[in-house]
Amino acid sequence: MKKVFLVASSIIQDDTSGFITEYEKKGCKIDGILILSRQSGFFYxxxxxxxxxxxxxxxxxxxxxxxxxxxxxxxTTYRKIVSQWGNKSLFKFSEKKVNLETYAKQNKIPLYHSAGFNPIQLSDICKHETLFVMYGGGIVDDKIINIRNAEFINTHMGKMPTYRGMNVIEWAVLEGNEPYATTMLMNSKIDDGEIILEKKINIAKANSISSLREQGFIACYKLMAEAICKYKSREIGKTKQIGRPRYYYRMHPKISVILEKKLLVNK
Amino acid sequence: MKFKSFKVNKLYLFSHAKKVLLDNLDIIGYTLEYEKSLNLTMGWIEESFNSTKDGGSSAGYIFSSGWKSSYPETTGYLIPTLIKYFNLTNEANWKDLAINAADWLLSIQDKTGGWQGLQVDEKCETRVFNTAMIIEGLKEIYKLNNNEAYFNSIQTATNWIIGTIENNLFIKNNVVGGGAFDSLVCYCLLLDKSKYNLTKESELKVLSVLDSICSLQQENFSFKRCCFEMDEKMLLHHLGYTLDGLLLSSKISGENKYYETAFDTCSKLLSLFEVNKYLPALLNSDWTYYKDLGNKSSQCLTGNSQIAICFMRIYQYQGDLRFLNAALKLIDIVTSISNYKSNNRGISYGVAGSYPINGIYHQYQFVNWGAKYHVDSILLANSILKKLGK
Incomplete structure (x- = not known):
């Protein structure tokens, strides 16, 4: 059985809270937590x-x-004009929030704070096969990816390889396609890794971009929990992405308005 | 900044100094509603016509000497823009400006059939590219009033250009001929070809030129001969002409290969723009950004608008929303930068050659072709968004 380490960027996050709740519902426990920010001690x-x-x-x-x-x-400034493109996730997370420090103490599992991925620390953790559930850390470089026994896993709100990049749940809906969540192994390229599990996102209740993103967000951590459970017990394997990749970028506000209208009409 | 440049460009004037300072601090206007930006830019274009008094549009406002004299080439391709705006607003003055511009162009046509390059107050030989842009304008005005004089002028000019096609199937290589941007010349010749009795032989010649232009595309989808002075670089403005010419020619000739050639280059530009949040005025042949301002690159605003138009044509052709998305962002950039009010009417709401204004492309100038492409991009975006929203 592979070990599972949760990687986060802060002590309390909506996505890690959702993941832990779902993961425990499946009778699984995580083996350790790695927080990639200077949250305590001298460095803090x-x-x-x-x-x-x-x-x-x-x-x-x-x-x-x-x-x-x-x-x-x-x-205004050029920077501000450019930063106004893209949809923000303006929904309130309604599930129970999990404090990772408290969780680690209660479950007696190790919790590490680090400014970033430390190859020596990771090599130490990865004496056995270890899955890193990525909710922090961003793009991981080759030096870290290639550490023996380590596999880095994330979940993306789009079908692979056709919906790589940003705001992909919105793009899929606007293009009239069914949105998917995909759990995959990370490599040093963006959204390029092998697929572990993918599932359709149910957007029946979505009547705005915000609620659409909420549905996608929930579907992603649920899929992550299911995929990790199955993958660590070798119930499922991994498959290469097949097809021509398409990268999407932040959605322009004028297109967002059209999508909002479409979602309202569909409702 | 050198003292000579300070003096020549009259940077001691408040209106000039303020623009240079704000541009270099990256301070720009808010993104206006497209309708508003359209009207303000058209106001600047009207001013460019009024400043010359001969019927043509001034090439632009330059810091060193104010309004320039009329520019035949850009006056020519402003005609379709004026007519589109007239159709939108139904205000007769825009139609009158277009007709006056066309009549002025007829009055200065060379007896060979071509039109001179540069502005009318400069001595210059007749040029293929400039002539073709005027043909496009005259074809548009001929649709409006069927005046025989326009028809004859177009015929003579077309025959003159066809005669410049060389054995190697490029247009005769003068200062502005033989480049990849001649794809737009080809489009202007093919436009309404049956109405202007373009012979089959001539049509095949034009298509062969387009094939030769496609061969200038490199393996990494960059283009050769896409910048006057530096063959190893691509000027975004010229790349805009090249791609637009290929896309439009593909549409009217039904030849998909021109579209595919343009699509590959546009895809590269799309990812560069989305990742870096801007396109530079000059690109190296390996797609790296040429840094004309020491450690950074300036932008060519005309190029931005042209590439936005190309992206929207791709969206219209295959419905790929990523291209429309990027086009709207490019339009936002030009809209924000040109949202600049000044007491100097040459500067107020004009479209500068470069951003910042001291960049490499038409330094310290507001150019009428920049305004034209900005207006065209907004008009196209509005019509697309209207359809998409239905």
Missing amino acids: RLRYFIRIIYLLKPNKLIKYITNFIAFIINK
Whole structure:
């Protein structure tokens, strides 16, 4: 049986809470937690000092001055224009929140804090085959991916390889296709890994982009729990992605408006 | 900044200095509603006509000397834009501007059939590319009033261009000929070909030129001969002409290969734009960004609008929403940057050559072709969004 380590970026997250709840419902337990941020101890306090120095960097100062001037003369900046593209997940997570520190203490499992993936620490954890359930850490580089006995797993809100990239549940619905969640092994490319499990997302209740994303979000952590249970016990294997990949990017607000209307009409 | 540049570009003037300063601080306007940006840009275009008094549109406003004189090439391809805007607003002044522009163009046509390059106050030989852009405008105005004079002018100009096609099936290589962007020349010749009695022989010649242009595409989908001065680089503006010419030619000739060639390059541009959040004025042949401002690249705003139009044509052809999505973002960029009010009417709501304005493409200038493509991109986007929203 493979070990399962949960990777998060903070102590309380909606997706890790959902995953743990679902995973336990299936009678499974995680074997350890890795939090990839400086949340406690010396580094946590040092962070604030570093941040002050960071904020005083010349290019940061120029950014603040620029934003201030733009505000005074009723203008904006190029950065802000570009950052307004894309849909935000504006839904409230209604399930029970799980504090990972408390959870680790209660279940007597190890919890590590780290600024990022540390190859030495990972090699130590991976004496046996270990699955890392990724809810933090972003794109993992080759050096980490290739650590012996380690497999990194994430779940994506789209069918692979046709819906890679961002806002894919929205794109699938807008294009008239059924949205999927896919659990896959990570490699150093974006959304390129082998597939473990995929499932259709039920969007019957979705009448807005926000509720659509909520349905997708819930489907993703449920699928992750199911896939990890089955994969660690070798009940299921992995398959390569077949077909021509298509990458999607953040949805422009004008297209989001059209999707919102479509979702309302469908309702 | 060198003192000479400061003096020549009159950066001591408040309106000039403010624009340069804000651009270099990356401070721009809010993204206006497309309708509003359209009307404001058309206001600038009207000003460009009023500034010349001969019927043509000024090439643009340049910091060093103010409004330039009329530019035959861009006046020519502004005609379809004026007519589209007239159809939208039903305001007769836009139609009058288009007719006056066409009449002025007839009055300055060379006896060979071509039109001179550059602006009218500069001495320049007749040029194929410029002539073809005027043909497009005249074809549009001929649809409007069936005036024989336009028809004859188009015929003479077309024959002159066909005569410049060389044995190697490229258009004669002068300063602005023989480039990949001649795909747009081909489109202008093929447009309404039956109405203008384009012979089968001539049509085949034009299609052969398009085939030769396709052969300029490299394995990584970049194009050769896509920049006047530097063959190893691609100017986004010229790439825009090239791709638009191929897409439009494919549509009217029914030849899918031109579409496929353009699609491959557009796909590359799409991912570059979405990842980097901007396209540079100049691209190296390996698709890296050419940094004309030391450690960063400037943008060519005309190129942005042209690429947005190409993306929207791809969306119209195969319904790929990713291209429409990127096109709208590119339009947003130009809309925000051109949302700039000034007491100087040459600057107010015009479309600059570069962003920041001291970038490599038409430095310290607001160009009428930038305004034209911005308007065209908005008109196309509005019609697509209207259909998509139904």
